[in-house]
Amino acid sequence: MTQTATTSTQLTTAVGGSLVRGTATEVGITAGKHEFTIDEPAALGGTDKGANPIEHLLAALASCTVISYQVWAEKLGLSLDGVDVDLTGDIDLAGFFGTGEGVRPGFQGIELGVRLSGPESEADYRRFEEAVATHCPVLDNLTNGVPVRTTVEVPAA
Numbered sequence: 001m002t003q004t005a006t007t008s009t010q011l012t013t014a015v016g017g018s019l020v021r022g023t024a025t026e027v028g029i030t031a032g033k034h035e036f037t038i039d040e041p042a043a044l045g046g047t048d049k050g051a052n053p054i055e056h057l058l059a060a061l062a063s064c065t066v067i068s069y070q071v072w073a074e075k076l077g078l079s080l081d082g083v084d085v086d087l088t089g090d091i092d093l094a095g096f097f098g099t100g101e102g103v104r105p106g107f108q109g110i111e112l113g114v115r116l117s118g119p120e121s122e123a124d125y126r127r128f129e130e131a132v133a134t135h136c137p138v139l140d141n142l143t144n145g146v147p148v149r150t151t152v153e154v155p156a157a
Contacts, residue, residue, distance in 0.1 A: 023047065044093075057142075058087045058110070064138035065114065072131045078124055082117040110142070 013031075017038070020026040025046035027038045038053055040046030051059065066083045073080035089107040094100030116125050133139065 026050075054089065054091060054107070057107075058089055061110070061112065061136075061138045061142065062087050064136050065112065065132065068132045068136040068139075069114070069116065069128070072128060072135065073118075076124075076128060076131065078118070078120050078128055080116065080118045080120075082115075084115045086113040087111065 015029060015031045017027045017029045020028050020037075023039075023046075025040040025044070026049055029036050029038055037050035038056060039049040040052050041048045044052070046052070062085045065085050069080060069083045072078075087110060089110045091105075091107050092100065092103050095103035095105035114129075116128075118125075120128075
């Protein structure tokens, strides 16, 4: 059964992005008080001034996984000295460019490797692994999907 968040647990997150004028793929992003650049490598028409969107997706999963391990270690009373993650994803660009019929434009799959260090037993860390897999928000969004509603504003003719 899915619980609905209450007003005290609900968090709304907003991010804005705009094409940098005079560029083909450089996007300026504002997330709260933070600003950063997303771009594509030269091979995809960009100038490589920042990680590309797919790399940011993997980075979101990497950072959320690390943070979730830290939060759940504290919740479960476990000592955790370190969390390191490595992610890889395979994408077929024929899907993005529309050159391969039936080819998905997104990742075909993502591999997430996690290395934990600390004094706890393997059994304790395995129990911990399940808690993180169940409660990591980015992992949940990627594995269960989330509805996306798009609205497009265009200038009047």
